Amino acid sequence: MSETPYDVVVIGAGPVGENVADRARAAGLSVAVVESELVGGECSYWACMPSKALLRPVSALAAARAVAGSREAVTGPLDAEHVLHRRDSFTSHWKDDGQVEWVESIGADLVRGRGRLDGPRxxxxxxxxxxxxxxxxxxxxxxxTGSRAKLPGLPGLDRARPWTSREATSAQAVPERLAVVGGGVVAVEMACAWQALGSAVTMLVRGEGLLERMEPFVGELVAEGLADAGVEIRTGVSVTGVRRPAPDSTVTLELAGVGESEADEVLFATGRAPRTDDLGLETVGLTPGSWxxxxxSCRVTDVADGWLYACGDANGRALLTHQGKYQARIAGAAIAARAQGRPVPEDDRWGAYAATADTAAVTQVVFSEPEAASAGLTLAEAEHRGYRARAVDTDLGSVAGAALVADGYRGRARMVVDLDREVLLGVTFVGHGVGELLHAATIAVAGEVPVGRLWHAVPAYPTMSEVWLRLLEAYRDGG
Structure with a gap:
């Protein structure tokens, strides 16, 4: 076999791999990008883009129905055919020609096929x-290489053709009844989307609430919104088996101690696993299938000589596309510096070579109705890490800008303050449209802006951003 040398070889051509390749090429390094599926990856075809294309009409319709005057103009439900057609346009109808052109435009070589490590470098x-x-x-x-849906080892599941996140974001028809197993982000977003498109949705949640990794009030308000829309939420329920006698038959879910539940399709949103099981990790002393x-700097610590890097979901640091792209930019800069013999500081907290946001300022938006958005740590996480922290809450519906957005606006905001340094450790919002509030919180958390200085970031009136004034007043007043 002939060997083709490059400065950098990237396995995976999703947004993360594309960003690494872009940074390495910008530094003058030769790059090969290897991809076995569609160039553009999970985000472009089966995750971020199609899921948000499904959810945006839900949000737009909810916004219209929430305001007197526009409410009366709404004469029917979503048009599922048009929603699905618009969703398909955002995936380029599952064709990657445009993404291939972009890879070629930066001067990287695209290699189609299944890439595996075959020893060092x-x-x-x-x-x-x-x-x-x-x-x-x-x-x-x-x-x-990202991550894949993780399915539980339940009797009958392998024959039941369950939906994972891929099927949930790409399905071409609306099931009459959809069961959603799980209570995390994928479960919540897809329950919201498919209910609005006409499915009778039942959520089967093993825990006691939704979105349990966020602040407790988030799951409560999101559950209220889903229930108001018509989603049935059953908590404390474990699925023990699945039956589907024929491809076109209904799915029967066996529930521990509480009988059975039937649906036309079932989505299992029960976690993610790294796509590293068929990657040749054993050839460099690592365990196949591991994070x-x-x-x-995203350099793999258990491989000698520092030539192997992992960015995005594969390293398990923060399973979010934007965080993976952030890591890719860091890794690309570090690879280029090391290739050119420039020093990469070990402690580069404020510089270009260390991904510090993955531990201190992770951002996330759940595009349900209502939305949930967070940056940094929850109160529980802050206390677990040993901070002397205080949570400050306010009713988002009391802000004039929110009251104008929706009649009877329901929402909540929290900031978590490090009492020793008086900087923010985390901020969480829940309510309609709060995703657009998030970047101000991200800057405050990542930049460690002193609380006293935040008083001088004056929010415009009447906008939802006035919530910052309410939070600062509550902190000042001991609320």
């Missing part, structure tokens, strides 16, 4: 034509 690619190509890396191999532990 080597990647073997099984191509669609049956050939095996070997790519070697002078400076770095980057794993950007890859990295330092803050």
């Amino acid at each position: 080597r990647v073997a690619v099984d191509t669609p034509g049956g050939e095996t190509l070997v790519l070697t890396a002078r400076h770095a191999v980057v794993v950007a 890859l532990t990295t330092d803050d």
Whole structure:
């Protein structure tokens, strides 16, 4: 087998791999990008883009119905056919021509096929034509293979053709009844979307509430919104088995101690696993199927000589597309610096070579109705890490801008303050449209802006951003 040398070989051409390749090419390094599916990755075709395209009409309709005058103009439900057609346009109808052109435009080589590590600095690619190509890396191999849906080992599940996040975001027809197993972000968003498109949705949640990794009030308000829309939420329920006698038959879910539930389709939104099980990790001394532990420059710590990097979901630091792209920019800068013999500081907290947001300022939006948005730590996380922290809450509906957005606006905001330094450790919002409030919170948390200085960031009146004034007043007044 012939070997083709590059400075950098990237396995995975999703947004994360694309960003690493872009940064490395910008520094003048030669790059090969290996992809076995569609260039653009999970986010473009089966996650962020199609899911948000499904959810935006839900939000728009809710906004119209929430205001007297526009409410009376709404004469019917969502048009499912048009929503699905618009969703398909955002996935480019599952064709990657545009993404391929972009990779080529930056001067990277795209190699189609299944890429696996084949020892240090080597990647073997099984191509669609049956050939095996070997790519070697002078400076770095980057794993950007993402994650996949993790299904439980339940009796009958392998024959039941369950939906995962992929099927839930790409389905071409609205099921009459949809069961959603799980209570996390995917479960909440897809329950919201498919209920609005006409499904009778039942959520089966093993825990006691929704979105349990966020502040407790978030799950409560989101559950109220889903229930008001018609979603049935059953908590404290465990699925023990699945039956589907034929491909076109209904699905029967066996529930521990409480009987059975039937649906036309079932979505299992029960976690993610790294796509590293068929990656050749064993050839470099790592365990197949494992999350890859990295330092803050995204270099894998358990591989000698520092040539292997992992960005995005594969390293398990923060399973969010925007966080993976952030890591990719960090890794690309670090790879380029090391290739050019420039120093990469070990403690680069405020610089270009360390991904510090993954531990201190992770951002997330749940595009349900109402939305939930957070930056940084919850109160429980802050206390677990040993901070002397205080939570400050306010009713978002009491803000003039929110009252104008929706009649009877329901929402809540919280900031978590480090009492020793008087900076924000985290901020959480829940309510209609709060995702657009989030970046101000992100800047405050990531920049460690002193609470006293935030008083001088004057919010415009009457906007929802006045919630910041209410939070600061509550902190001052001991609320």
